[in-house]
């Protein structure tokens with residue numbers, strides 16, 4: 257491991273302990289303030305140009321990439337949200353969350369096993385209990401989707417009860433879905449009220465609000481929904497369930513990052529960001545981290561304020577780190593981090 261690489265790790269990974277925002281920070285929210293988003297101008301083509309240029313830059317040199325790939329693991333919500341999920345599958349997922357990298361890769365990176373675990377494990381409510389048991393003592397939070405995931409089309413009373421159930425099973429974080437109709441109709445008070453009720457029922461559990469941006473039709477709606485969710489007390493805003501036709505995209509993430517920045521400027525409160533749905537390659541993970549660093553700063557490179565929601569990203573991260581350490585790909589298919 258070169259001196260430069262170890263320096264990269266000191267600044268990007270191991271020393272990452274310099275978390276400027278305590279892990280238990282909460283967004284207290286504000287009253288509903290339409291003036292913070294009504295009339296806000298968003299420019300789709302400018303957002304697309306900006307993020308397109310970001311994906312084409314090779315701004316991170318080879319020896320630093322490994323540090324960013326390790327950081328992507330640290331910020332990952334390792335997820336399984338499938339109809340055929342079982343407690344055994346969840347137990348296997350939690351074992352990966354505790355030890356995502358093989359010993360020889362950790363050795364090659366000069367990292368200790370307890371320095372690299374995932375940001376959380378994300379499951380359905382009935383899988384929370386096996387996840388809590390499997391992660392006992394690891395310090396890795398369990399996130400549960402709730403409120404009628406992924407569509408959310410059920411009575412509010414039942415959606416709130418599902419949150420109570422998941423928290424009662426031991427969930428540390430709740431990923432709720434919003435009622436898209438409220439956004440499409442501009443019914444901001446209804447959107448604010450439902451999220452505020454969900455926040456209240458979450459109690460000690462952190463609240464992540466899934467905006468299902470692929471179903472909100474315009475970037476102006478994405479910005480407005482982001483702002484209302486933060487005003488209602490969301491600790492994270494999250495792009496997608498992973499089940500929409502269009503899930504996490506970089507341009508939409510840029511719009512949401514701007515909302516987080518504007519909310520911080522107006523209130524002093526930091527809110528986390530979770531892109532989710534279709535994030536599958538190490539290149540994707542690099543792109544989202546670069547976007548966070550450039551738009552929001554280094555605080556948004558820690559699991560306290562960034563989570564990559566993904567069910568199939570870890571494999572490529574492992575593959576790229578294996579190549580970095582050994583000079584070859586473990587499997588025959590080349591997956592160059594081009």
Ligand SMILES: O=C[C@H](O)COP(=O)(O)O
Pocket residue numbers: 333335337378496497498499532533534535565566567568569
């Ligand atoms: O965060 C939750 C998403 O369902 C993950 O989406 P994915 O399966 O496309 O990685």
